[in-house]
Amino acid sequence: MSELEYKLVVGLEIHVHLATRTKLFCGCELVYGGEANSRVCPVCIGMPGVLPVMNAQAYEFAVLTALALNCKIANFTKWDRKSYYYPDLPKNYQISQYDLPLGEAGYIEIPLETGRTKKIRIIRVHLEEDAGKNTHTLGNFSAVDLNRAGTPLLEIVTEPDMNSPEEVRALAVELQRIVRYLGVSDADMQKGHMRFEPNINLTITKAGSEHKTPIVEVKNLNSFRAVEKSVAFEVQRQLDEFAETGLTMASGNKSTRGWDDENEVTILQREKEEAHDYRYFPDPDLVPVEIDAEWLDEIKLRLCELPIEMQKRFVTEYKLSDYDAGVLTGDRFTAEFFDTAVKAGADAKRVCNLLTQTGMKLANEAGCNVADLGISAEDLSKLAKMTDAGDISATASAAIFEEMVKTKKAPDVIASELNLLQKSDAGELEAVVDEVLAANPDAVADATSGGKKTKKARGFLLGQVMQKTKGQANPKIVSQILDKKLS
């Protein structure tokens, strides 16, 4: 059946934990993990008589993200109760936003293969509280841990605009980059800060007519790999299923599947979409949220240049490769550190090389990012300029970089302390060259012979000069002088 023509159609629902100081509706500090049920209070465990109070920081983080996703921001929203019974949901309703989400009709631009980007439309962005966690390790009993209950959770729903597993992954990665740039989420996949639920089906063309396969929703994916692999798996599975059954999309035949990370297959969870009745209604314990122009402007001030914009700018303005620009814009601090160093007058490619070849290695060892190595962007810029000017060799620049991190001294200070400054004074070097030429007439003869020994003899002479200057001669200049003398 592989000769069938098909088009993959995927929409994503994404949940992102916001890194606010406290939970969404109570004063509990937001700290990951901890002993079960140790990070709770009467409000987040839904004791009788308690009332929720909205965390304004969470709302601002949510609006900031919606703005970065180019959404229209609602100036009036409210909170709704979504009712369902589950042991990890203490009130048996979740406070969410139903018909008035805080952001709507936006888009996210995702980077694809070299240089190309694609806009994926965003349907809505809303804020809600997360539930706790059920664990099933006690035999006949399940245990409930409510530490996570009440964590602000941003839900983002896209249009089904993605057409390959790679695009789905790219969106997930790009969204992680955005929320980290904005500082609204740690977006740590290991800690479940981001969860993805793709809705997947195919449009198959067979004998000139189009057939849509039933939609499958894969629940709770928490790694980029799982996102990409599960979509890829579904493509083949749905193709096979269609070949076997000819089943097409119809009302009520959407199914839900889980992802088995070990065997890399999706597993059926619910055959038919259940007719959930969440009995949404406005939460009478909370007041509507109205964002006036002043508040919105205040939030807008916290927007930054988006990673994809920065990446494109580094390519066009700084002539970096898309790959290098992608590496540098992986996180905001590295990108801004790089940008500042370049704006201080250094060559972009040189700064890029210093950062990607030496800086990132050092940062990795230190467990931080390059902006936190303790050196200033200005000193990095200086180091790059010294290298380009020939004051130091490229090899020496790496050593100096390491020393800067260790001693926090300026690059020129380190270069002179370690005798790494190159001699570029042509007059001084010419004298040394003359000395060497005088001492090695045979080599001079070979070098000027034009024969097969020329190259080797020239290299020997250059080596002699370097030796005499204890390696501090700028080889470029020595080479120029040799060229002149031997011609």
Added chain:
Amino acid sequence: MADELLNLTCKQLRDKIAAGAVKSTAVVEAVLAQIADIDDTIGAYISTFNKHALETAEAVDEKIAAGESMGALAGVPVAIKDNMCTDLGATTCASRILENFQAPYNAHVVEKLLAADAVIIGKTNLDEFAMGSSTENSGLKRTVNPWDMERVPGGSSGGSAAAVAARMCFAALGSDTGGSIRQPAGFCGVVGLKPTYGRVSRFGLVAYGSSLDQIGPVTRDVADAALMMNVIAGRDKRDSTSVSEEMAPVCDYLEKLDEDVKGLKIAVASGFNAGADEHIRNALASALDIYKNLGAQIVEVKMPHLDYAIAAYYLIATAEASSNLARYDGVHYGHRTESPADYIEVYSKSRAEGFGAEVKRRIMLGTYALSSGYYDAYYLKALKVRNLIRKDFTNVFEKADCIIMPTSPTTAFKLGEKIEDPLQMYLTDIYTLAANLAGVPAISIPCGFDADNLPIGLQILSPAFTEEKLLRIARMFESKTNYHTHRPKPAEHTK
């Protein structure tokens, strides 16, 4: 001597205690003795805090002896409806499902009372989760009316009203979702005030209908209601619906209480009042005459949407209740069924065993009203009616300072009389529901007795956040009458 003490109002008592003329300890002992004497019969309290109360009283007495400045209710024994959380004793909501529930915190109003140096005597009985009009829906015990032991005290704050009337405390807190403070106050011949929605923090009040619930005082006279409001009213940032000081500043409700409202205009919706019993209509007419003699002008008004208040109320309140009570599931706290087959049975059996019939009825009604396909026809329609009722009030308050109507269509009815017929029971709330739907304050004050010597309540409603004026209007009537000084004689019945 003890009896004389028990007959004092809060204000009189706290002045005597503050002056050192009476010891709080003596008062608490007298109250506990009164409870020991008659509460087996009346059944006002679910729990009492004898030891705590005596200790608190001793501490107050010592501080007063030492000349320390004290709170507004220093040494005064008060009771709390058992749907407000206290870290002392259980908070049961008169429900089997919370029978042994120990709250880890105090409700805002409880904090306020403690800060005012009040002595908390105990927690009073109610209709389970405040759902009812007779306190007969209590899952834990029966409360009777101190004026007639065969009659209901009203509800849902029946325990609070009975305790205040029968001198088992000097004031009590109730909660009012559709009349639950005013109707039992009327039935028991005491004063009951439902403040404006947002005036008193609901933090720690176990929710029934969140958009309607409001805590208020049950007292023996209007001055005590004002005094209690001085203690409990005000902004609390833990309740998002509590109103800011800028929007509606709290004032000293006692300060000008005895000043008559000049040029008072009273609205009466005569057509609406026609359904009340004759002796109630007569008492209302007499009350209006008293106001006329005080120079008030009576304005006839139409409030066309009040007829729909019961329907709207029982949809909105039950819808909210169905959601508010979802948390009592046997998983986290409260009653849990023995050996459930699976987690679904933890829910279904715990709830089936823990909730009483009326609570189940309202949860089902509310669930239905919010269900997809019915939401628009029921819940949404009810919200629209609610808006129309609000407009009725706005219109009337353009022409008048207040509205006067009965608190209830009848006086206290017999135990068991209506309990088998929920609709008849719901109809007893006809005059009280509208204030909750509109969010406006309303007070019930004693205004007479029927042929069986049962108290009659007069209800006065005023615009949002005008409690100060409302209390003054009520005080005008009270100062010309002595109905509030009558007291039931439960001790004679119990002997």
